Amino acid sequence: MSPIISVSNLSKTYGSGFKALNNINLEINKGEIFALLGPNGAGKTTLISIICGIANPSQGKIAVAGHDIVSDYRAARSMIGLVPQELHTDAFESVWATVSFSRGLFGKPKNPAHIEKVLKDLSLWDKKDNKIVTLSGGMKRRVMIAKALSHEPQILFLDEPTAGVDVELRKGMWEVVRALQASGVTIILTTHYIEEAEEMADRIGVINKGEIILIENKTTLMQKLGRKQLTLQLQGRLDCVPPALAAYSLELSSDGRAVTYDYDTKGERTGITSLLSDLRNAGVRISDLDTRQSSLEDIFVSLVRAP
């Protein structure tokens, strides 16, 4: 499958001399939901802004459906809808007027049937004559999405779509995003909510300090989530793991009083039974044990933790 967005060797140094992006390579597949995760200041908004033509790249190339974002800016930009982090729209305009106006900004001819469809899809049709100021926060967010979809883009960027939104509304927003995907739109979202990425994304990218440090299918990541860790507290102290136990790749704690064993809960055999008997045979006595499951959050935190 050919990518709908292709980012190669992208770097961005701001006027201040700060390097916000360092040699980013990323391909987004047509029709997928891609979640970009990263801590504050990692470069997510900078990356989105460059792809959307709001900021200039310092180095590298980006193509959107084959259109270079610099030399073929208009064609590239017309493929993209952007829902920015901050909600800003004219409070005293009606929903209909503000969404229709957004379409006009892209030089597209009027198409009331399309605007009607977008408003209906986003459950905003009965609010079409309401002034934005009278809407709830959740509705205002949906108006921002409607604006971004007004010019019939094939790609939608959602920068923190559910920041500060309550759980109920967040779930409603997920449904909206899924429906958009089903209608053929490719979606790239940034989020701080790991749960949101877990729930929504086909693929997950992690960005930290301007570099992409992981890109993975969500299902592959979920398989990693299937891994568990068994910690065994020892009655005595070990200086090193006995050679007879090498096959288990045990990790010895720094005080020598505990070993941890990683195992796969989805595997046919966890290896725990044989580990326990091999430990006994090696003369290692256990005083306590506990298990814990790694979450996407653990993976994320360990990836972005400063060295």
Ligand SMILES: Nc1ncnc2c1ncn2[C@@H]1O[C@H](COP(=O)(O)OP(=O)(O)OP(=O)(O)O)[C@@H](O)[C@H]1O
């Ligand atoms: N115009 C600018 N001039 C100089 N530095 C900037 C500019 N815009 C952003 N930066 C810096 O670039 C880095 C990346 O910022 P960016 O907004 O892309 O991060 P982010 O991942 O979107 O963060 P957040 O999750 O907080 O929105 C930050 O250190 C920020 O201070």
